[in-house]
Every structure is written in structure tokens, then in C-alpha cells.
Amino acid sequence: MEIWSITRLNREIARVLRQDAHLRDIRFEGEISNFKNHRASGHWYFTLKDAGALIRVVMFREDAAGVPFLPQDGLRVLARGNTRFYEREGYIQVYVSELSLAGEGAHWLAFEQLRQKLGAEGLFRAERKKKLPRCPRLVGIITSPAGAALHDIIRVARRRDPAVRLVLLPVAVQGAAAPAAIAAAISQAARWGEPDVLIVGRGGGSLEDLQPFNTEIVARAAAASPIPVVAAVGHETDVTIMDFAADLRAPTPSAAAEIVIPARETLRKRCADWEKLLVARLERQIAGKRQALAVYQAARVLRHPREIYGARRQELDFLAERLPAAAHRRIKAGFQALAAGAARIKAISGEILAVRERETAILGARLQALSPLAVLGRGYGLVYGESGALITETKAARAGQAIQVRLKDGRLDCRVEAARKLEHDGRQASGRQ
8 A cells, every 4th residue: 555645645635625616715604713813914813613613714914904893702704715725734724805794793893893993093082173164165065966965965055055155076975985985085175175164974874885984994084184074974873983083973964064054044143143242332432432532621631721831831941940050060070070080090000100110120130130241240251262153161172272252341362271171079180282
């Protein structure tokens, strides 16, 4: 009998499984256990089980990116994939390409997980909400052009204020392409920049119909919009993720138009109230000014103005009389200050001159002491050779050499008889002839 290696055996099992058409594209249901999110690669690894058995499952990153919820142990799911044999480890596993929740709680779980994720990022904080304009001139509507929501919004807007302009950004509001279309329309309105406010929504429908407004891409687009966004999705009891991300939630599309567009009659009444209030304030101010004017008119100063400038004339005469004397005192004081300053400068100059004379005498005495003539005056002489060079050592002279000796008052012409050098103790050494 032929003996197979383990590698050959596993390779043959894998080949048989690949050739079985029933196992290439299967749909099955089970409960998740041992879920592991491999964050470095983005792949998911878990086990699906029922009451009688279990099987290993792997879902690669590109497929996991399309799942609207994060799997966790205990969830019952519907899966679609291909059965494969993992040759290296020797076990069967399913490569899942699609994953959805089974049962009625599927949409609720996806909704709750996304709400918690975006809420943790602060996307729903009240301080991020933008205020709606009081009197918008242009309202952008992002909805289906064929839906009842558009007709409801137009009907209410025309009733409340026909002068408000409406612009439609048509999008699909259900189906797989709807989330990207809605988010793109919100971004397009922001780049355009003309609308004062956006109404985004649709009429009522099933939970599946409202799913585009429960997606992350739509919620982020609404939160990032620089234009205030009003969510108008479904009926009053319907709640979507976009309701949390928008700047305001309206219970219905019709209610959104009621909130965004003030009624013209209401504005007229408000303007009339403001006019009355303004007129009343102006009348009170005018009455106050008139009363103040009456007080001024009754003042004696205004009725007898000569009393004011008469007293001022008398004061002017008094000041004119005092002016020459005050000026004389000021000038005299100035001259006295100048004289005192000059005397002070003279005294300081004398002190400086005396100091300079003393310093000059000291320096002159030092120079005199250092003068060669002063040295000669103490009995010293300078000896010069025949060439006129100064002789300072005995070795520079020779017997019979003619020399000159410079004294204080003249010179001596001499001749060297002998040159004798002194010892270090001052005794005379033997001379040179």
C-alpha cells in the first residue's frame, strides 16, 4: 500500500473541497463566538456555531469594510462564503464575503453601535450645533424629486412665505447608492455656499427604507456642513443617526418647512410690534430732551448772558494788572538762577584747573628724574667710541682707543690706557692691555 505524506493528504483534501460546487458559494446562519479583530491587517477571525456543530470563519479586510456593524460574541448572523481547507494547519474554514445580522435586532444593533461610535467622537455635542437663520432667503432641499416630502415642503413654504427661494438638490433616498448621493449633495451645497439652510430627508417608510440616513457617511457630512442642516426623515416616531448629527431635527418634512421658513404674517406682526416699540422709545427720548430744553431755557444764565461775561471781564482786568509783576518776578528769578549757575561753574572750573596744575607738576618732576641730563648731573658720564657708538661694556674698548666722555656741562677727549672688568663681588679683575 502507498504511504502518503501529510502535505499530500491535506493538498488532496483541499482539491476535493475546491471541486465541490455545493461548497463554493453557500449561505448559512450561526452564532458568533471567539471573535477576533486583527487590527494590524483589518481581517476578522471567529467561529460560527449552532446547537450541533461549529466551523471556523475568516473575513478579509476588504469584505469586512462593507459590514455596517462590528461583530461580537453571541450575535446571530447570516453569512455567505466559500468553504476551504487550510492545508498548513489541517482544518476546514469558510472565507466569508458577506455578513449581516439575523433577526429583528439586526438594524437596531447596527444603529446603536454607530450611534455610540460617533457620539464618543463628539459628533453629536450641542456646542457643535449651528443656529438656523431667522429669515432665510434661499433654502436648499436634499431629497428625492419624486417623493411626497418635496411636495410637502414646497406647499408649506409657499403658504408661509412665497418670497423665499427654494432650490432642489435631487438624490436617491433609498438603495445602496443613496448614502453616497446624500453625502455628496450636502458637500456640494457647502461648496456652492448660496443656501442659508438645508432640509435633508424623505417621507416615511420601513426601517430598511430609512437605512441611508443611518449611515456613517451621511452623518459625518451633516456634521461637517458649514450650512445649518435640518433633518426631516420619516414620521415623528422615526429616529435616525442623521437626527443626532444634524443641527436640528424636525419630526416630518412639513414640520421642517414650518421651522425653517417663518410665516410672512408673523414677520409683519413682529415688524409692527418692533415699530411700535421703537416709536415709543423715540417718543420717550424726545419728551426727555424737551424737558431738558425747557430747564435750560428757564435758566437765568441764558436769559441774562451779560452776567456771565461781565464777571469774566472783571476777572480779566484783575489778571492783566497782575501779569507785569508776575512776569518781572519770573525773569528776576531766572537771572538769579543763571548767576548762581555761572558762579558754580566758575568754582568747579577753578577746582579742576588746580587739580590739573598739581598733576602737571608731578608729571614734570617724574620726567626730570628720568632725563639723561639729570643722571649726568649726579656724576655719571656717557662714553662714546670713535664711531660715535655708546660704550657700555669693557669688551667694547681696547687699549689706545680714542674715546669721548659726555658730562653734564661738556665732553672730554680721552684715550684708553687699559680695560679692567669687575668680578661679581665688585673687585677689580686683571685688565687687558
